[in-house]
Amino acid sequence: MLNFLERKEDLKDSVGLEFTYARRTRGNVKDVANLWELGGGSSVTELLTIPITMKKVELVFKFHDFLEDIFFRTCSLIILLDMTNLDEVWIVIEKTVDTIRRLIENLQRQDLNLQTRMEEKLRLRLEKYDSGSLKMCTPCPIPITIVASKYDEFQNFESEKRRHLCQFLRFLAYCYGANLMMYSSRMEQFPKLVKNMISHFAFGTVCPQGYITDHNKPMFIKCGFDNLEVGGTFNGMKKIQFSRLEYHLVLKTLWEHLRLSIFGESLSLVFGLKRYEKTDPMIDPVFKEPSIDNLVEIKRKELENHIRSKRDREAAEARAAERIAKINPDFLGENWKKKQAHYFINKDSVEKVKTNLVANNITYQMRDVNPQIFKVRRRRDLNGAITINDINNRYLSYDEQMQFLNSISQQYPNDVKLQKLGNSFEGRSITAVRIGDDGSNKPIVWIDAGIHAREWISYNVALYLIYTIVSQPAYRDLLNSVQLVVVPNTNPDGYEFSRTVDRMWRKTRSRFTNSRCGGADANRNYPFFWGTQGVSHSQCSEVYCGARPQSEPEVLALTNAIQREETRIKGYIALHSYGQEILYPWGHTQRTYPSDVEDLIKVGRAMASAIQAVNNTEYNVVNSGDGLYPAAGASDDWAKSRGIKYSYTIELSPIDDYIGFSLPEDRINQVCREAFQAIQVLMIEVKSKFGIKHSTSSVSSPSAQSSLLLKRMRTTANRGFGRGK
Incomplete structure (x- = not known):
């Protein structure tokens, strides 16, 4: 500033906010x-x-x-x-x-x-x-x-x-x-x-x-x-x-x-992400004070030591994880709210695990879950037709699922079209079910299930959805305005492995050279903030994110299919279990939300209300990163990043850690009916905002249940909402 003032002072750098003044004299006026x-x-x-x-x-x-x-x-x-x-x-x-x-x-x-x-x-x-x-x-x-x-x-x-x-x-x-x-x-x-x-x-x-x-x-x-x-x-x-x-x-x-x-x-x-901004004045060249520079150097060394110590600790933890993996337990990392960790272990490893827990002063409880697991490991002769009764009462094999899809596409040829999206690592078909005609301007609601192999109830919910919405005339009006695309089995290799070898298998079944471990967590493999938080780069980890984004053929098939129609897709739900939660983005970090988060919360709460109306089952509507834990590379985050307005993950029943992924077969129908109501709410919302308008003479009037849900959504919208859990 002194450059522009007629002041006889030595020039110096300004290191903060500095005050000076300027004077001007005109006659006697100063x-x-x-x-x-x-x-x-x-x-x-x-x-x-x-x-x-x-x-x-x-x-x-x-x-x-x-x-x-x-x-x-x-x-x-x-x-x-x-x-x-x-x-x-x-x-x-x-x-x-x-x-x-x-x-x-x-x-x-x-x-x-x-x-x-x-x-x-x-x-x-x-x-x-x-x-x-x-x-x-x-x-x-x-x-x-x-x-x-x-x-x-x-x-x-x-x-x-x-x-x-x-x-x-x-x-x-x-x-x-x-x-x-x-x-x-x-x-x-x-x-x-x-x-x-x-x-x-x-x-x-x-x-x-x-x-x-x-x-x-x-x-x-x-x-x-x-x-x-x-x-x-x-x-x-x-x-x-x-x-x-x-x-x-x-x-x-x-x-x-x-x-x-x-x-x-x-x-x-x-653009759209957190930008660079200089927040540390210590690194500015105008701050050249020895005492500050010395302090910065001390802190820099402390930080380097901390980083080195953290790396050593993580390496030790990785080695410990590998040792545990040899014992062959399965880590269930989904529920941190109770500050508990859950493992499934085989009977031959029980004593080794107990010894390790005692040696590390860790309290534990053990339960025998074999009754639940073996109860659902029943096989079926494929000669008989698969009916809705099968879907409501037992978990189907992959071949049975495909048999059902072929059967329903033949039974309703004008309403159901099967579309092959690609093949899994082991060559199984990843099939999408397109319900309703392919109008060029008709919005799409996309549902996929089973990306985590052990989450069996998600497959049945998807199949129940397909059967119910096609077979009941009450939903004809909805399908005239909105197309439904359902992918009932996005991880067929992992699913079959969980049925025949390891009930708690989570990942895909891709194999790597020079590694005894296989598979990747497909829900950490999507190309959005891939590999940053809530993942592991160890091939033996349950949350291994893959060698690169879309490294898994299953994920590549899904992302390619969605991208081809992303301008039409207005709603997306990934079906998971368990926890009874409706999760909305963003999940790759915490306390960060999309600009339309209020819309996501409003519709999420309407879905939760629809679920509760069936059998008084309560689902929480929470942000993925805040409610669970940050997890990058997930499908709902990626879908939202592609411009899909309503993007959710639904963690289905149960909420009980004891039952967990092994939901008893006698509860399948209830969970399916509840989830169907939530999906219907989303379809109605998409129809309201984006659907094709028809004259009343060309379509049937909406069902009473649909009208009731619309009324419930409007009521929910007027209650007020926020970002809290």
């Missing part, structure tokens, strides 16, 4: 302006709470409203951007302006008169904007000047890069209602120009004149003197139509495109 300089980068913008206070802002408007030129004698902001450091350009301006907005909004809530006065001044400041421009512009609440510095280096950029960067800066200034000018401390004409601009803001002197938009010259554009038509567009900007609320996203998108496509640099801003 005037003083308060100047605050924020150094240290965007990480210290919270210090702006010191100069921007109610007292200072009120004084500004109280004593200087009589001045005609509204560009000066108010709180004003000058942002200096380093055009040679593209990583920081967007971060600096976004963080600074966002902080200013928040502080001003807080002051306006304290004094509505202040808000009125500021809005009037803002209107005057933008009076040169046409009405169309004002619809797009969301200006900073106080006058702002963007100073693009280091012009001496910037002018050495290639002409095309200068042109694109200048167009972006013009659009940026246009949206923020800002002045725009270039600057270099090494070129004589610039310091005087900036000094005159500061004098204009501080003392009301004549604003520097000029209008330079040529990217081959140092730009100078006053607020209101530019527009998109005159200034040209950034890669077809005038063709982009967006509202005031969207301008910020457009700016971010343009900046990312500029840096990636024009300058060819690595992106530090990733």
Whole structure:
């Protein structure tokens, strides 16, 4: 700041928020302006709470409203951007302006008169904007000047890069209602120009004149003197139509495109994900104090030791897991709420496991679950037809499932079409059942089941859904507006292995070279934040995420099929067990939610209410990451990331850890009926928002049950909702 003041002081770097002043004498009249300089980068913008206070802002408007030129004698902001450091350009301006907005909004809530006065001044400041421009512009609440510095280096950029960067800066200034000018401390004409601009803001002197938009010259554009038509567009900007609320996203998108496509640099801003932001002022070069540097070095070494210790601990845990794997227990890691871990072990390993538990001072309980397991290990002669009675009362083999699908497609050829999505690792067909005609504009609700092999009840729910919605005329109206796609067995290899060898097998059956372990957790293998949280990269782990995203042929088949129709798919449910929960994204992290989370909660609660209406069974509606644990690479997260509006995982009954995955066969029908009602709620919601409209003469009227569910959904929507569990 001292560069622009006639002060005989030594220059120094600003390391935080520093105050100085400027004086101007006209005859006997002396005037003083308060100047605050924020150094240290965007990480210290919270210090702006010191100069921007109610007292200072009120004084500004109280004593200087009589001045005609509204560009000066108010709180004003000058942002200096380093055009040679593209990583920081967007971060600096976004963080600074966002902080200013928040502080001003807080002051306006304290004094509505202040808000009125500021809005009037803002209107005057933008009076040169046409009405169309004002619809797009969301200006900073106080006058702002963007100073693009280091012009001496910037002018050495290639002409095309200068042109694109200048167009972006013009659009940026246009949206923020800002002045725009270039600057270099090494070129004589610039310091005087900036000094005159500061004098204009501080003392009301004549604003520097000029209008330079040529990217081959140092730009100078006053607020209101530019527009998109005159200034040209950034890669077809005038063709982009967006509202005031969207301008910020457009700016971010343009900046990312500029840096990636024009300058060819690595992106530090990733649209839709958490972006880079400097949060540690210790790494800023302006903080060069030995005591701080020494402290940072100490902490850095502590962090390195911690990381090394953590790696050693994880390696030891992995070795321990391998030793346990040799004993061959099966870890059930789904239920952490009670701070308990559940294992299934074979009878030959009981004494070894007991010895290990006692040696590590771990309390335990053991139960014999053989009665439940062997009760459901019954085989059937395939000569007989598979009926709904079979689905309601026992768990079918894969071949029986396929027999049922073939039978129902032959029985209802106009309503049911079978579609092969691909093959499993061992060559079994992964089959989708398409219910209802394939209207090009008809929305789709997609249901898949059994991605975890041991979750047998999910397969039966999917089969029950197919039979019930096809066989009962009451659902004809629903199918006229919404197409249902059901994949009843997404992991056939694992399922058959769980039926014949290892009842508690979870993963696929893919095999790896040089490894005694096989299979991957297919619900950690989807290409969305793959391999980050809630997974293991050990092939022997129950939550092994695979060698790469979509490494499992089952997952590849499913994702390819969904992507082919993702613009039509409006609802997605992955059927799992157990826990009696309806889970919504995001699950790859905690306390992070989609922008339409309230819609997800509303419909989720309506599904839970429909389930409870059947037999008073309670399902909780919770966020996947918050309610269970973070787990990256899951199907519902991936589906939501592909733009599918309603994406859920339903953890079916039971809730009892003792029964767990071995749900007794006499409870199959109840769980199927409950889940059917939840899925019907989602289909009705999709029909309401996206369904094809038919005349009343061409379709049958909705069933009384459907009408009741719609009424229940509307009631649920009016109860209020939040993000809590």
